[in-house]
Amino acid sequence: MAKQHISFTLNGQKVETLVEPRELLIHVLREQLGQTGSHIGCDTSHCGACTVDLNGKSVKACTILAVQANDGEVLTVEGLAKDGELHPVQEGFMQEHGLQCGFCTPGMLLRAYRFLQENPNPTEEEIRWGMSGNLCRCTGYQNIIKAVQYAAKKMQSA
Amino acid sequence: MSSTADTVEREKNLQGIGCSRKRKEDPRFIQGKGNYVDDIKMPGMLFADMVRSPHAHARIKSINKEKALALPGVHAVITAEDLKPLNLHWMPTLAGDVQAVLADEKVVFQQQEVALVVADDRYIAADATELVEVEYEELPPIVDPHKAMDPDAPIIREDLVGKMEGAHSKRLHDNHIFTWEVGQKDETDRVFETAEVTVKQEMTYQRVHPSPLETCGCVASFDKIKGTLTVYITSQAPHVVRTVVSQLSGIPESKVRIISPDIGGGFGNKVGVYPGYVATIVASIVLGRPVKWVEDRIEHLSTTAFARDYHMTGELAADKDGRIKALRVNVLADHGAFDACADPSKFPAGLFHICTGSYDIPTAYARVDGVYTNKAPGGVAYRCSFRVTEAVYLIERMVDVLAQKLNIDKAEIRFRNFIKPEQFPYTSAFGWEYDSGNYHAALKKVLEAVDYEGLRKEQAEKRARGELMGIGIVTFTEIVGAGPSKTCDILGIGMFDSCEIRVHPTGSALARMGTITQGQGHQTTYAQIIASELGIPSEDIQIEEGDTDTAPYGLGTYGSRTTPVGGAATAKAARKIRAKARKIAAHLLEVSEDDLEWDVDRFRVKGSPDQAKTMKEIAWAAYNNVPEGMEPGLEAVEYYDPPNFTYPFGAYVCVVDIDKYTGVTKIRRFYALDDCGTRINPMIIDGQIHGGLTEGFAVAMGQELIYDEGGNILGNSFMDYFLPTAVETPHWETDYTVTPSPHHPLGAKGVAESPHVGSIPTFTAAVVDAFAHLGVTHMNMPHNAFNVWKKIHELGLDKRS
Numbered sequence: 004m005a006k007q008h009i010s011f012t013l014n015g016q017k018v019e020t021l022v023e024p025r026e027l028l029i030h031v032l033r034e035q036l037g038q039t040g041s042h043i044g045c046d047t048s049h050c051g052a053c054t055v056d057l058n059g060k061s062v063k064a065c066t067i068l069a070v071q072a073n074d075g076e077v078l079t080v081e082g083l084a085k086d087g088e089l090h091p092v093q094e095g096f097m098q099e100h101g102l103q104c105g106f107c108t109p110g111m112l113l114r115a116y117r118f119l120q121e122n123p124n125p126t127e128e129e130i131r132w133g134m135s136g137n138l139c140r141c142t143g144y145q146n147i148i149k150a151v152q153y154a155a156k157k158m159q160s161a
Numbered sequence: 162m163s164s165t166a167d168t169v170e171r172e173k174n175l176q177g178i179g180c181s182r183k184r185k186e187d188p189r190f191i192q193g194k195g196n197y198v199d200d201i202k203m204p205g206m207l208f209a210d211m212v213r214s215p216h217a218h219a220r221i222k223s224i225n226k227e228k229a230l231a232l233p234g235v236h237a238v239i240t241a242e243d244l245k246p247l248n249l250h251w252m253p254t255l256a257g258d259v260q261a262v263l264a265d266e267k268v269v270f271q272q273q274e275v276a277l278v279v280a281d282d283r284y285i286a287a288d289a290t291e292l293v294e295v296e297y298e299e300l301p302p303i304v305d306p307h308k309a310m311d312p313d314a315p316i317i318r319e320d321l322v323g324k325m326e327g328a329h330s331k332r333l334h335d336n337h338i339f340t341w342e343v344g345q346k347d348e349t350d351r352v353f354e355t356a357e358v359t360v361k362q363e364m365t366y367q368r369v370h371p372s373p374l375e376t377c378g379c380v381a382s383f384d385k386i387k388g389t390l391t392v393y394i395t396s397q398a399p400h401v402v403r404t405v406v407s408q409l410s411g412i413p414e415s416k417v418r419i420i421s422p423d424i425g426g427g428f429g430n431k432v433g434v435y436p437g438y439v440a441t442i443v444a445s446i447v448l449g450r451p452v453k454w455v456e457d458r459i460e461h462l463s464t465t466a467f468a469r470d471y472h473m474t475g476e477l478a479a480d481k482d483g484r485i486k487a488l489r490v491n492v493l494a495d496h497g498a499f500d501a502c503a504d505p506s507k508f509p510a511g512l513f514h515i516c517t518g519s520y521d522i523p524t525a526y527a528r529v530d531g532v533y534t535n536k537a538p539g540g541v542a543y544r545c546s547f548r549v550t551e552a553v554y555l556i557e558r559m560v561d562v563l564a565q566k567l568n569i570d571k572a573e574i575r576f577r578n579f580i581k582p583e584q585f586p587y588t589s590a591f592g593w594e595y596d597s598g599n600y601h602a603a604l605k606k607v608l609e610a611v612d613y614e615g616l617r618k619e620q621a622e623k624r625a626r627g628e629l630m631g632i633g634i635v636t637f638t639e640i641v642g643a644g645p646s647k648t649c650d651i652l653g654i655g656m657f658d659s660c661e662i663r664v665h666p667t668g669s670a671l672a673r674m675g676t677i678t679q680g681q682g683h684q685t686t687y688a689q690i691i692a693s694e695l696g697i698p699s700e701d702i703q704i705e706e707g708d709t710d711t712a713p714y715g716l717g718t719y720g721s722r723t724t725p726v727g728g729a730a731t732a733k734a735a736r737k738i739r740a741k742a743r744k745i746a747a748h749l750l751e752v753s754e755d756d757l758e759w760d761v762d763r764f765r766v767k768g769s770p771d772q773a774k775t776m777k778e779i780a781w782a783a784y785n786n787v788p789e790g791m792e793p794g795l796e797a798v799e800y801y802d803p804p805n806f807t808y809p810f811g812a813y814v815c816v817v818d819i820d821k822y823t824g825v826t827k828i829r830r831f832y833a834l835d836d837c838g839t840r841i842n843p844m845i846i847d848g849q850i851h852g853g854l855t856e857g858f859a860v861a862m863g864q865e866l867i868y869d870e871g872g873n874i875l876g877n878s879f880m881d882y883f884l885p886t887a888v889e890t891p892h893w894e895t896d897y898t899v900t901p902s903p904h905h906p907l908g909a910k911g912v913a914e915s916p917h918v919g920s921i922p923t924f925t926a927a928v929v930d931a932f933a934h935l936g937v938t939h940m941n942m943p944h945n946a947f948n949v950w951k952k953i954h955e956l957g958l959d960k961r962s
Contacts, residue, residue, distance in 0.1 A: 023284065025284070026284070030283070033199075033200075034202070034282075037202075038193070039193070039197075039199075039200035040192070040193020040194070040195070041193070042197070042199070042374075042375070042425070043199065044374045044375065044376075044425075044458065045457075045458040045878070045879045046457045046458050046459060046878065047458070047878050047879050047880050049878075049879035049880070049884075050374060050458075050879060050884075052374060079193065080191075080192065080193035081192070081193040083192070084192060089191070089192075093191040093192065096187070096191050097183060097184070097187040097188070097191055098183070100183075100184065100844050100845070100847075100848045102184075102187060102190055102191065103426075103680035103681070103682070103848060103849075103852060104373070104374070104375070104423075104424060104425050104426040104679055104680030105186065105187075105189075105190030105191075105195045105423060105425070105680070106195070106197065106373075106374045106375045106425030106426060107374050107425075108190050108191060108195075109190075109193050112191065130887070131886075131887040131888050131890075132887075132888055134886075134887050135886040135887050135888045136886075137886075137887075138374065138879070138884050138886060139374070140372065140373055140374045140426050140428070140852070140856070140884065141374075141426055141680045141848075141852045142848060142851055142852050142855075143851035143852045143853075143854055143855030143890055143893060144851075144855070144886075144887040144890050145851045145890075145892065145893055146848060146851065147887065148887065
């Protein structure tokens with residue numbers, strides 16, 4: 004299949020690559036660009052393990068073609084920490100024990116990152132709905148909610 | 162002299178047992194630096210994909226690979242015919258049966274593995290699976306286990322025809338696997354004949370799937386020159402996999418290296434060896450290149466190990482005060498097309514005979530019959546010790562049924578039947594020796610916490626108004642930590658576990674275990690055990706698991722066995738080191754060993770506490786100044802064979818409100834008290850309990866793998882298979898008591914599975930309780946809105962006046 008040239012910004016860096024038109028963004032990120040933080044957990048865009056930020060929106064990278072990211076801006080878990088400093092959502096997940104096996108975590112973090120920009124001061128109910136596109140099998144979500152609350156508080160006081 | 166404040170400070174620095182230490186694993190996971198199987202990339206690596214059966218039962222007339230092989234980028238198409246010369250077309254299961262690696266002449270469940278395609282990338286491999294032409298002749302399937310042993314039932318396993326001596330008993334029919342009986346049949350029957358009261362209840366524990374967020378997969382790499390095989394694999398038991406792979410392939414075990422890297426959840430699903438692993442290993446051996454195979458979610462839900470599918474009939478005999486005299490149980494177990502249960506070898510129904518529960522029941526009998534059906538194989542312990550979930554469900558349901566029959570309060574009937582604290586160690590009618598427990602105290606604490614009396618009062622008022630409110634109570638006992646090698650083995654290997662600790666000259670340490678973490682936080686908690694035992698800060702202790710080339714042999718992590726078995730091995734290995742350290746300290750301080758006492762992180766001279774040697778100083782001395790005749794170094798290995806299982810327990814209460822027009826059940830409150838003995842990391846324990854409760858909620862309220870009459874699996878994607886999101890998941894309240902295990906070196910019992918085992922019957926109990934005043938004694942799971950509405954409608958409660 005003829006390959007297409009695409010370029011986009013990945014975690015602040017310009018990247019260029021050749022992809023088949025049918026290739027999914029998640030596969031290009033993981034297999035071509037070596038960013039294996041985002042995961043694949045299902046085939047139906049339910050689990051959210053592949054959630055990344057594309058042009059200021061949370062997207063499920065298993066349901067986006069890589070060509071759709073052309074000229075776009077992509078943020079993955081690898082780009083969350085800045086200058087060796089964890090992002091408040093990362094800190095929150097660690098402090099509040101918001102992760103166990105870690106497989107859903109990158110997607111959760113990226114969703115929390117975007118959600119807290121959409122709603123900087125959410126109620127518990129709003130967090131539950133705001134994070135409901137991401138499945139976790141380990142934590143029962145209770146500590147994930149606390150982690151998002153931790154991050155919200157920290158970001159507000161910053 | 163060391164002050165109390167100083168001691169407290171030093172203890173705090175260790176971050177040992179009892180500390181809610183933040184997890185050592187987290188920094189890599191929150192920065193995208195986890196290393197899961199699908200993250201593994203090797204030079205020259207190829208991708209495999211599976212051709213699967215569209216039919217539940219069919220004969221394979223032909224397989225044509227030509228078109229697939231002609232696709233550019235395809236390297237191989239492997240079928241049973243290719244595996245036959247290697248004698249790898251069938252493999253042994255953990256349950257004494259055999260399973261087709263790739264379908265041999267017929268397929269026996271939908272989505273069964275038929276051919277493995279290997280290609281340059283995953284897209285080409287997927288394309289090529291479509292080009293493999295398989296001609297089938299359909300056969301009638303058996304879907305309902307109750308019909309499996311009908312005289313005219315089609316034979317599922319033609320390979321077993323005429324072999325009527327099964328792995329566990331005589332087979333009564335071609336579709337029969339085993340009969341397993343335990344307890345005193347005649348005595349139990351006699352008690353039932355003369356009992357003042359008897360109750361009987363049928364119940365179905367539906368087929369569900371553990372469904373961790375990471376599916377199963379592996380990367381196999383055979384080095385033709387060295388003759389070595391390395392397999393990265395999502396396995397909860399890497400050492401057992403190594404033994405199995407060596408036995409199957411003929412490659413010496415010393416040349417097989419199995420690595421379980423980070424695992425994205427297991428929950429019992431990743432214990433066994435799946436056909437995809439074997440076929441991928443063969444592909445790597447044949448092609449001489451690394452091959453990766455990772456299933457997608459539909460494959461995962463359709464083919465890897467399911468759980469439950471137990472069709473149970475329980476009976477209790479009691480006196481009119483509700484004191485239970487006997488339990489009788491009959492189970493029909495649907496094992497699918499191959500018996501691939503993951504149980505200790507001698508227990509075809511696992512530890513199901515823990516089903517007398519927390520109650521002092523003098524006489525009991527249970528019989529389990531396993532049958533084949535045209536469904537995927539499995540029957541694993543989904544976040545529980547082997548079949549304990551089923552056992553706890555049965556007894557907790559039966560106690561409620563008895564309470565309703567006698568009109569005794571559901572808490573009160575439990576108090577009347579509990580094993581009393583002074584009866585421990587207690588031997589059950591089925592012969593289990595319960596190590597410790599205090600059930601009365603646990604239930605009492607929970608009832609007070611939720612204001613049980615107030616809730617019953619509110620319920621009475623609501624019932625009077627025609628509203629549906631239910632209160633579920635469960636007081637469960639688990640049996641975990643398999644197990645004593647005199648009773649428990651996997652493929653002939655005793656179910657011990659192991660730990661090796663090395664203390665380095667500068668006082669930091671490396672420890673390796675035979676277990677493997679899948680999210681439980683072993684790298685955090687094992688270090689805490691060693692910290693408390695050796696006085697080395699847990700921050701300075703590195704924990705490694707999962708690489709069979711470096712870790713000592715162990716049976717792995719499932720059945721809540723890590724803390725009971727691996728944790729005990731760790732404590733014992735540390736104690737060997739401390740014993741040597743004591744000798745070195747005595748030598749350094751020029752006193753007798755008997756004159757020394759342990760003080761947090763040092764040995765000090767009794768009565769002269771300023772004379773002391775810290776573990777750090779002792780570690781240095783271990784490498785340059787040991788007593789004459791002592792070998793240098795400071796390390797130890799322990800293979801721990803537990804003397805008994807451990808018996809964690811808990812008391813749970815769930816309160817539900819049910820909408821009588823929609824059947825929607827709202828979990829208003831869930832209060833979970835767990836007693837897991839000594840608590841190593843309370844933060845992690847709470848996290849495990851939240852997770853277990855949520856998985857229990859999923860099973861009780863929505864999960865079911867459904868098959869239609871043709872054997873088509875209907876619930877095999879996240880479109881249909883219920884995994885709760887943060888929206889549906891209730892808020893959990895947790896509590897605890899501490900009743901240490903008397904035989905475990907730390908008193909710890911294991912915790913992560915209790916909330917799953919305990920919560921499932923609690924949800925059912927709460928839902929049924931909402932209808933109890935209308936004569937309803939049981940409702941089968943899942944309690945989704947439709948199923949609950951059907952009951953409401955049947956009772957005519959949804960009529961608008």
